[in-house]
Amino acid sequence: xxxxxxxxxxxxxxxxxxxxxxxxxxxxxxxxxxxxxxxxxxxxxxxx
Amino acid sequence: xxxxxxxxxxxxxxxxxxxxxxxxxxxxxxxxxxxxxxxxxxxxxxxxxxxxxxxxxxxxxxxx
Numbered sequence: 562x563x564x565x566x567x568x569x570x571x572x573x574x575x576x577x578x579x580x581x582x583x584x585x586x587x588x589x590x591x592x593x594x595x596x597x598x599x600x601x602x603x604x605x606x607x608x609x
Numbered sequence: 610x611x612x613x614x615x616x617x618x619x620x621x622x623x624x625x626x627x628x629x630x631x632x633x634x635x636x637x638x639x640x641x642x643x644x645x646x647x648x649x650x651x652x653x654x655x656x657x658x659x660x661x662x663x664x665x666x667x668x669x670x671x672x673x
Contacts, residue, residue: 568615580619581611605654606647 572580641647656664666673 577614578611
């Protein structure tokens with residue numbers, strides 16, 4: 562009963578886990594892409 | 610950690626992140642294009658085709 566208080570989205574635990582399992586790899590994939598883009602950009606424009 | 614999605618609405622979170630990244634990307638790209646030394650369209654690298662052709666032909670003694 563006490564745990565129902567902080568469920569503001571109405572998602573079940575399973576739904577939240579499923580979304581989380583897609584969201585986190587996507588986020589890390591995006592970060593990897595961004596770091597790669599910065600490395601390539603720095604090869605062309607060494608800004609420091 | 611997955612319990613975050615019991616607090617934050619995934620649909621709104623995705624829309625917010627997408628909107629933020631698009632605006633941020635456009636802003637940074639336009640900002641860089643307004644500078645002199647980081648503008649990749651007008652830095653002359655690689656040497657533009659016409660300039661390179663002109664140089665190569667001049668090295669061969671050709672008129673233009």
